[in-house]
Amino acid sequence: MAAICILFPLLAVPAMATLAFPDRERRAVVDAAAVIPDDAEAALDARIVAWNRATGHQFVVATVPSLQGRPISDYGYQLLRHWGLGRADADDGVILLLAPTEREVRIEVGYGLEAQLTDAASGRIIAETIRPALRRGDIAGALGAGADRIMAVLAAPEAPVPLVSPPPESGFSLTNSIIGVVFLLFLLAVTGLLLWWGGRMLIAIARGLWRGVVAVSRFFARLCDRYWVYLWPLPLLFPEPAARSRARRQAERERRAEEEAGRKQRAAEAAAKAEAERKQWAAREAERKKAERAERAALRERYGKGYDRHPRWCPFEKRILELHETEKLAERDRKIAKIAAANQRAIEEQERLRASRYSNEPSSNWYDRYNQDSGGGGWDSGYDSGFDSGGGSGGGGGADDRY
Numbered sequence: 001m002a003a004i005c006i007l008f009p010l011l012a013v014p015a016m017a018t019l020a021f022p023d024r025e026r027r028a029v030v031d032a033a034a035v036i037p038d039d040a041e042a043a044l045d046a047r048i049v050a051w052n053r054a055t056g057h058q059f060v061v062a063t064v065p066s067l068q069g070r071p072i073s074d075y076g077y078q079l080l081r082h083w084g085l086g087r088a089d090a091d092d093g094v095i096l097l098l099a100p101t102e103r104e105v106r107i108e109v110g111y112g113l114e115a116q117l118t119d120a121a122s123g124r125i126i127a128e129t130i131r132p133a134l135r136r137g138d139i140a141g142a143l144g145a146g147a148d149r150i151m152a153v154l155a156a157p158e159a160p161v162p163l164v165s166p167p168p169e170s171g172f173s174l175t176n177s178i179i180g181v182v183f184l185l186f187l188l189a190v191t192g193l194l195l196w197w198g199g200r201m202l203i204a205i206a207r208g209l210w211r212g213v214v215a216v217s218r219f220f221a222r223l224c225d226r227y228w229v230y231l232w233p234l235p236l237l238f239p240e241p242a243a244r245s246r247a248r249r250q251a252e253r254e255r256r257a258e259e260e261a262g263r264k265q266r267a268a269e270a271a272a273k274a275e276a277e278r279k280q281w282a283a284r285e286a287e288r289k290k291a292e293r294a295e296r297a298a299l300r301e302r303y304g305k306g307y308d309r310h311p312r313w314c315p316f317e318k319r320i321l322e323l324h325e326t327e328k329l330a331e332r333d334r335k336i337a338k339i340a341a342a343n344q345r346a347i348e349e350q351e352r353l354r355a356s357r358y359s360n361e362p363s364s365n366w367y368d369r370y371n372q373d374s375g376g377g378g379w380d381s382g383y384d385s386g387f388d389s390g391g392g393s394g395g396g397g398g399a400d401d402r403y
Helices: 002-017 038-055 072-083 119-136 139-155 174-230 233-237 239-303 305-309 323-359 363-373 378-389
Strands: 029-031 058-063 093-099 104-109
Touching (some): 029 038, 058 139, 072 104
Parallel strands (some): 029 058, 058 093
Antiparallel strands (some): 093 104
């Protein structure tokens, strides 16, 4: 980075050196582009020289044939530096620069005069005075009017900044009153919070100290009450208190022994009760499993080995059929038996009616009439058709095939 900073000025110097600036020769008007008539140039030069001597500033009007491919702002700045306009301690040089080839104009001002001839003032001078005359083709008139206006702006004394004292405030202000009330409330709230927090802290500290003192006092009191009899001179000096202390400690040991014995007895009773409850539960569980096995055996005996493949059987929960399922199966069996009995009664009634019908007719015609009612073709044909098709009123028994 340091190398770049060192090389950049060295690379920029040749670029600046390539600019060709016209020779000023201590003149106030440098017409390098030769666009100003001689008489107008002499009159303008005389006015600017007189103004420079009167004010001490250095003002120059310059025209150049070309900006050499540079922006007019860069060219004007480099021209001001090249000519060295302005006093060293004031930097009060000014150039009114015109480039007729590029049709550009600029007012370049040194740092010392920027407060008086600002960028806004320069822009107004160019827009209101110089540019309209240039559009009319009056270059000499544009430069002369622009130079006169620049000199008039710079000759005017710098207006001092007035020191205006602030107006006196009235005795009452609603805004200030509101701000004061809000600040007072905030101050009171903060003060109350600090007092409350500090008071709670002090109370807590005092309470903790008091509890500590009480605990230490109780500890030493118990220590002295229990072990003062072991201090050799004291039992001899106070025999009765020592005897009472020994009796009290013996009673305390007996009470603790009774409490320990009671605790052990209660623990033993609780353990015995838990064991009894466990045995009762085990007996109930054994009875339940026994009943379950018996019921499962009964179901297996009734429905066969495949009863546990019933759609309503729950193998994952290891349960037998519920009572209502068993009732449904029994109801189905009853319905099947009822239908079978009805069919059997119908068959018996049909046979009875047939036998009673043919028993009343002559015996010589009984065989032929039986064959006609059986569907024709004799006994053999009726037998065969009943066996093969299972139909007909006198054929073989086809009713049993439906069940």
